Amino acid sequence: MRTRLSQKWNQFEQTLADATRRDFLTSSANGLGGLALSAHLASELVAGEKGASRTDPLAPRSAHLRAKAKACIFIYLAGAPSHLELYSPKPKLKQFNGQQLPDSLTKGIRFAFINKNAKLMASKRPYKQYGESGMWFTDRLPHVSRHADDICMIQTMHSEAFNHHPAQMLMCCGQQKFGLPSVGAWLNYGLGAPSKNLPGYIVLAAGPAARGGATLYSSGFLPSTVAGVLFRSKGEPVLNLNNPKGLTSAAQRISLDALKDLNKRRFGSLGDQEINSRISAYELAFRMQTAAPDLIDLSGETRQTLESYGVQRKGVPGDFSRNCLLARRMVERGVRFINIFHGGWDAHGGLEGNVASNCNVVDQPVGALLADLKQRGMLDSTLVVWGTEFGRTPLVQGKDGRDHHPHAFPIWMAGGGARGGYTHGRTDDLGWSIQENPVHINDFQATLMRLFGIDDKRLIHRFKGLDFRLTGVGESGHVVNDLIG
Numbered sequence: 001m002r003t004r005l006s007q008k009w010n011q012f013e014q015t016l017a018d019a020t021r022r023d024f025l026t027s028s029a030n031g032l033g034g035l036a037l038s039a040h041l042a043s044e045l046v047a048g049e050k051g052a053s054r055t056d057p058l059a060p061r062s063a064h065l066r067a068k069a070k071a072c073i074f075i076y077l078a079g080a081p082s083h084l085e086l087y088s089p090k091p092k093l094k095q096f097n098g099q100q101l102p103d104s105l106t107k108g109i110r111f112a113f114i115n116k117n118a119k120l121m122a123s124k125r126p127y128k129q130y131g132e133s134g135m136w137f138t139d140r141l142p143h144v145s146r147h148a149d150d151i152c153m154i155q156t157m158h159s160e161a162f163n164h165h166p167a168q169m170l171m172c173c174g175q176q177k178f179g180l181p182s183v184g185a186w187l188n189y190g191l192g193a194p195s196k197n198l199p200g201y202i203v204l205a206a207g208p209a210a211r212g213g214a215t216l217y218s219s220g221f222l223p224s225t226v227a228g229v230l231f232r233s234k235g236e237p238v239l240n241l242n243n244p245k246g247l248t249s250a251a252q253r254i255s256l257d258a259l260k261d262l263n264k265r266r267f268g269s270l271g272d273q274e275i276n277s278r279i280s281a282y283e284l285a286f287r288m289q290t291a292a293p294d295l296i297d298l299s300g301e302t303r304q305t306l307e308s309y310g311v312q313r314k315g316v317p318g319d320f321s322r323n324c325l326l327a328r329r330m331v332e333r334g335v336r337f338i339n340i341f342h343g344g345w346d347a348h349g350g351l352e353g354n355v356a357s358n359c360n361v362v363d364q365p366v367g368a369l370l371a372d373l374k375q376r377g378m379l380d381s382t383l384v385v386w387g388t389e390f391g392r393t394p395l396v397q398g399k400d401g402r403d404h405h406p407h408a409f410p411i412w413m414a415g416g417g418a419r420g421g422y423t424h425g426r427t428d429d430l431g432w433s434i435q436e437n438p439v440h441i442n443d444f445q446a447t448l449m450r451l452f453g454i455d456d457k458r459l460i461h462r463f464k465g466l467d468f469r470l471t472g473v474g475e476s477g478h479v480v481n482d483l484i485g
Helices: 002-018 021-027 032-043 144-150 164-173 183-191 249-270 273-296 303-309 319-332 351-375 441-451
Strands: 071-077 127-130 135-138 151-158 201-206 337-342 382-387 409-414 422-424 434-436 461-463 466-468
Touching: 071 164, 071 183, 071 319, 071 351, 127 144, 135 144, 144 151, 144 351, 151 434, 151 441, 183 201, 183 337, 183 441, 201 319, 249 273, 273 319, 303 319, 303 351, 319 337, 319 351, 337 351, 351 382, 382 441
Parallel strands: 071 337, 071 382, 151 422, 201 337
Antiparallel strands: 127 135, 151 409, 382 409, 461 466
16 A cells, blocks of 8 residues: 555656756646746736736736826937926126136045036026026027926036936936836836727937937837837838738738637746737737828928928038927827937037937927927827936036036926926036935836826736836936926
């Protein structure tokens, strides 16, 4: 008897040893495997949707809180504009022009290129107050400044990153690390995509490329379908979107259905959520073949609209103007998050020429975008952000440039629940350090998420045993309620 029991026990142990972990979980749906599967699916729930699995990564989901914004157009000026020439008036800089900062202010400060013996350099641009709010702008932004009473100006942004790529990743992804999801990907993941025929997150680019490249709009460890999709403003919107010659839509539909069946079977055996992302991506691409060409066709826009955005201005590259107009069209079609990247602002020399030429490209279309959204009744629900990675020093670099300055710099936002006609925080008389109401980049991100009804502390994704969120771990990232209207 004991021999027979011993043999059976040995056979049972051998059976367990031969079974793979995947086979065990698959065959034990009502036991331990079922519990493990339930725990896995629970970790995939976000944004307050309890009891539903994420079989469709782009399905619309409810927010944690009441949302003010439905869409975001994030205009990213890569390279860092010189804010002292745009919207940070520092009249005392003229008084101290050419003098050296006290050693006490530069002690422990790291610069990218200049040394602590550099001299102060005042802006040459005239400043003027605009709107009932009396917000300050220079003559470089005549179109944007008309919307002063819609703009929430944050003068006291700060960052730990003083080189472009790390600082751009911090602004776009919440940390100075590779492989992390961007703000747009987190929103796409948490709320889903309203549009059935276009991606929830689209990227447009003009001018020199941002140093961070695709790392600034990646999905990271989130499902790949929530990543930013790079659109071209001319020609085929997305490379390889159209069918090869000879392949009809009907034939493509048959092949996609067959591929979907195979992928569903594979998901049934592996339970890998990325397979659902693959299915969703193929289906979206099929629908985009009609929607995307219609999106970039501006023939239906009035001549007045095209002229207001400056799409066909002589002597000025039209890609950025076109991208701003496309962004409005994307919001109308249900796209959740649009990044517009415009590079070339890194003015270590030739400061006046750099600011003048770049503002000539971006000022008119951004002003037109704000006016267009407002006229159509869309600005209240569309958050427009004018952002960058850091500011520029009040010190001169070389003959006529400014170095990187992450310790105190402005960005602004408008619409989407942001507090219009408001200037937040104060820097010292030289624009060197923050005097009151500092806003870290993670604070700004937490506030942006709150405008969409998302509590960034609750929008979490478990990856390799760790809980990740946009604003990092611990206590980083605090909503700045004064920025919300």
